[in-house]
Amino acid sequence: xxxxxxxxxxxxxxxxxxxxxxxxxxxxxxxxxxxxxxxxxxxxxxxxxxxxxxxxxxxxxxxxxxxxxxxxxxxxxxxxxxxxxxxxxxxxxxxxxxxxxxxxxxxxxxxxxxxxxxxxxxxxxxxxxxxxxxxxxxxxxxxxxxxxxxxxxxxxxxxxxxxxxxxxxxxxxxxxxxxxxxxxxxxxxxxxxxxxxxxxxxxxxxxxxxxxxxxxxxxxxxxxxxxxxxxxxxxxxxxxxxxxxxxxxxxxxxxxxxxxxxxxxxxxxxxxxxxxxxxxxxxxxxxxxxxxxxxxxxxxxxxxxxxxxxxxxxxxxxxxxxxxxxxxxxxxxxxxxxxxxxxxxxxxxxxxxxxxxxxxxxxxxxxxxxxxxxxxxxxxxxxxxxxxxxxxxxxxxxxxxxxxxxxxxxxxxxxxxxxxxxxxxxxxxxxxxxxxxxxxxxxxxxxxxxxxxxxxxxxxxxxxxxxxxxxxxxxxxxxxxxxxxxxxxxxxxxxxxxxxxxxxxxxxxxxxxxxxxxxxxxxxxxxxxxxxxxxxxxxxxxxxxxxxxxxxxxxxxxxxxxxxxxxxxxxxxxxxxxx
Ligand code: ATP
Ligand code: MG
Numbered sequence: 040x041x042x043x044x045x046x047x048x049x050x051x052x053x054x055x056x057x058x059x060x061x062x063x064x065x066x067x068x069x070x071x072x073x074x075x076x077x078x079x080x081x082x083x084x085x086x087x088x089x090x091x092x093x094x095x096x097x098x099x100x101x102x103x104x105x106x107x108x109x110x111x112x113x114x115x116x117x118x119x120x121x122x123x124x125x126x127x128x129x130x131x132x133x134x135x136x137x138x139x140x141x142x143x144x145x146x147x148x149x150x151x152x153x154x155x156x157x158x159x160x161x162x163x164x165x166x167x168x169x170x171x172x173x174x175x176x177x178x179x180x181x182x183x184x185x186x187x188x189x190x191x192x193x194x195x196x197x198x199x200x201x202x203x204x205x206x207x208x209x210x211x212x213x214x215x216x217x218x219x220x221x222x223x224x225x226x227x228x229x230x231x232x233x234x235x236x237x238x239x240x241x242x243x244x245x246x247x248x249x250x251x252x253x254x255x256x257x258x259x260x261x262x263x264x265x266x267x268x269x270x271x272x273x274x275x276x277x278x279x280x281x282x283x284x285x286x287x288x289x290x291x292x293x294x295x296x297x298x299x300x301x302x303x304x305x306x307x308x309x310x311x312x313x314x315x316x317x318x319x320x321x322x323x324x325x326x327x328x329x330x331x332x333x334x335x336x337x338x339x340x341x342x343x344x345x346x347x348x349x350x351x352x353x354x355x356x357x358x359x360x361x362x363x364x365x366x367x368x369x370x371x372x373x374x375x376x377x378x379x380x381x382x383x384x385x386x387x388x389x390x391x392x393x394x395x396x397x398x399x400x401x402x403x404x405x406x407x408x409x410x411x412x413x414x415x416x417x418x419x420x421x422x423x424x425x426x427x428x429x430x431x432x433x434x435x436x437x438x439x440x441x442x443x444x445x446x447x448x449x450x451x452x453x454x455x456x457x458x459x460x461x462x463x464x465x466x467x468x469x470x471x472x473x474x475x476x477x478x479x480x481x482x483x484x485x486x487x488x489x490x491x492x493x494x495x496x497x498x499x500x501x502x503x504x505x506x507x508x509x510x511x512x513x514x515x516x517x518x519x520x521x522x523x524x525x526x527x528x529x530x531x532x533x534x535x536x537x538x539x540x541x542x543x544x545x546x547x548x549x550x551x552x553x554x555x556x557x558x559x560x561x562x563x564x565x566x567x568x569x570x571x572x573x574x575x576x577x578x579x580x581x582x583x584x585x586x587x588x589x590x591x592x593x594x595x596x597x598x599x600x601x602x603x604x605x606x607x608x609x610x611x612x613x614x615x616x617x618x
Contacts, residue, residue: 040517042552043526046083049565059257061499062189064508068569077186077194081492084569087516087548088495089197093176095228095513096199096489103221105172105201110154112178116144118153122467130328130358135180135194147180152464152486155202159482160470166206169472169482170214174201176491190496191259191452197492203485206474208461211483215247215459218487222251222455225489228618230511231498234451236262237272239349240458248458252451253497262451263433267444273453275349278429279437279446284317284341287400293421296403299410302377304342307403307412316342320396320404320416322379324363324371324388327355335363335371335388338430339381339404341395345432354391354428372407380405380413382422393430452497453490460484499570502592508570509591512615517550519608520571522562524578526553534584534601535577541605547612567591573611575604 048069056073057063065071070085081089097107116136119125128134128149136146148154155173163171179198186194203214219235226233231253238250250273252262263277264270272278301307304319311319319342327334336355340346352360368376371385381390381404399418406412418424437446462481465471471479495514502509512518519542523535535551542549550571552562559578566574576587580598587596588604590611599607 040548040550042550043554049568056187057189059188059191059496059500060503061191061496061508064499064503064568064570065189065496068508068565070569071189073189077183077192079190079193079195084516085495088498088510088514089491091514092229092491092494093197093199095225096176096491099221099225099228100172100174100199100201103172103217105174105221107175108158108173109175109177110148110151110158112148112180114146114148114151114154116146118157118468119146122153122156122464124153126330127358132184133181135182148177149179149181150198150486150488151175151177151200152202152460152484153468156464156468156470156482156484159202159204159465160468163204163472163482165473166475170203170205170210172201172203172214172218174199174487188259188496190492191500193492196490199489199491201487203487204465204472205483205485206472206480208483211459211461211485215457215485218457218485219249222457222487222489224618226251226253226455228513228616229494229498230513230615231454231494231501233454234262234264234271234449236264236451237276238456239273239276239353241349248456250453251455251457253454253494253501254449255452255497255500256450257500258450258452258497260451260453262449263437263446264449265439265442265444265446268439268442270439270441270444270446272433274433274448275347277433277446278440279431279433280440281344281395281431281434281437282317284399285315287417289401290417291401291415293413293416295406295408296412296414297410298378298406298412301410301412302375308342311403311414314403318342318399318402320381320399320402322381322405324368324379325351325360326363326367327352327357328359329355329357335367335385337371337379337381337384337388337390339390339392339396339425340431341393341399344393344395344434346393346430347432350430351391354430372405374405374407374409374411378405378407378409378411380407381425382413382416383407390425391430392425392427394427395431396424397427452493452500454494454497455487455489457487458485460486503570506564507568510570510572512572512612515572516569517548517571518612519547519549519573519575520566520569521549521551521553522559522566522574522576523551523553524559524562524576526555528581530581531577534581534586538575538577538586538601538605542608545605545609547608573608575608 053063072080176199205211238248261274325336372379435448465481574589584601589596
């Protein structure tokens with residue numbers, strides 16, 4: 040492809056609102072253009088990337104026997120009421136919904152469990168048709184609270200979503216494992232470094248799920264990994280064993296301590312230098328919005344631990360959860376924020392505790408009175424130990440539950456998520472099939488998502504340098520860029536054309552920068568920015584059939600015979616696509 044025939048515009052300036060490199064670089068290179076918050080025009084070069092990702096995704100799904108279909112993005116409210124999800128998604132604010140001209144409420148699909156279940160209910164009648172795995176590649180809509188980071192968190196984005204239908208729990212697991220293999224192959228083929236992790240199932244529900252994370256320091260997700268045991272889990276879900284609390288203090292009576300202005304653990308530690316932070320129990324107040332109404336929940340945890348709000352939300356089966364407002368804190372504790380404790384809370388507060396409080400005795404906790412804490416408090420003596428459960432966030436240095444090893448926290452970008460759904464949707468929506476014997480039964484389902492557009496962004500988060508993007512060969516917009524130093528030079532014209540035609544004939548996608556009146560320096564700048572992985576420079580030595588070879592991932596150039604450069608391009612690409 041000749042570059043001069045294309046709309047190709049690169050910018051000197053980065054957009055002011057670009058918070059991550061993938062967004063800044065893609066915007067400068069003309070790959071994308073922000074139309075409105077979380078909505079992007081995918082330019083021609085970016086679309087080539089997206090198509091390559093889609094092709095890998097399609098090939099691997101088809102190879103595993105999945106069938107592609109396409110469902111409407113516009114969905115009727117009734118389906119979401121049947122599954123029981125309308126209220127939670129509306130409360131979350133994630134759902135784009137509105138009335139059509141007849142006054143019927145509709146939404147733009149953030150995901151398609153309801154629609155596919157409706158379809159399966161109509162067309163899958165017998166166990167003989169099972170298993171069935173259907174997928175689509177489609178634009179999804181989510182009114183994200185913070186649409187940002189370019190393609191990473193859009194309000195409109197491209198997703199591949201697949202759904203499996205089976206007759207038994209075991210068969211559902213088999214489909215899940217089959218899809219897990221599909222995901223491994225897909226992410227291996229993209230050329231990205233990735234980590235599969237145990238995951239929280241979130242609002243989608245179900246029994247088991249894993250996420251596929253592209254390794255990147257800029258990722259929004261924190262991941263707990265243990266190299267010794269191979270444990271890897273999203274911190275939202277991760278579990279660990281923590282260090283034991285220090286021995287209990289001397290058994291002295293509980294008493295009030297004045298703690299003027301000490302609203303944080305740090306301030307309290309400063310005020311009580313002899314008190315280990317593990318003997319400081321904090322009490323955090325939340326307001327949880329559940330199907331039954333709003334409830335104030337107090338959660339205790341050891342001073343050196345944090346509360347995992349995802350675990351808390353799941354335990355409470357809440358629609359959403361937020362820190363209690365200062366007014367609520369005042370009402371239930373009688374104090375300003377910072378002095379809440381388990382003793383003397385208002386009766387309508389539900390008191391829970393993270394398991395980190397187990398075994399802690401003689402501790403300091405809030406006094407439910409401004410500028411006051413209790414010291415030397417004992418469970419069993421001064422108050423009942425509240426119900427304890429795992430509501431904690433894992434921390435670096437914690438121990439894994441199974442085997443021997445410590446946990447490290449790394450970061451990743453969630454590009455895929457697979458779930459065993461069970462019969463949640465099929466039961467709610469009465470989607471049944473006739474088994475070999477007996478009455479109709481609800482399907483066992485799984486669902487499997489991949490963020491197509493997010494993969495493109497994560498590829499750049501993982502692979503870039505000061506000068507620009509570095510595309511992995513399998514998903515690069517073009518595999519080879521020919522930079523012709525001087526267009527119009529007879530020897531250069533002839534040799535560049537030959538390289539172009541020979542590569543194209545070999546089935547390689549090649550872009551040829553033969554622009555007039557653009558300096559070689561500017562061409563190289565653009566080349567580095569757009570990040571085509573392999574470069575062949577046709578310049579001064581064209582008459583001797585010599586070119587310069589450059590691999591965008593490596594420093595420096597090599598001068599070589601044109602035939603060698605073409606051979607090198609072919610073998611490098613073949614190797615990258617070999618999987
Ligand atoms: P997140 O936790 O990042 O909000 P999610 O868990 O809500 O994502 P899923 O419902 O599992 O997302 O969607 C399947 C895949 O779609 C995700 O793994 C991710 O790659 C992609 N995805 C989800 N939300 C967005 C978004 N707002 N923009 C781009 N891609 C997204
Ligand atoms: Mg997810």
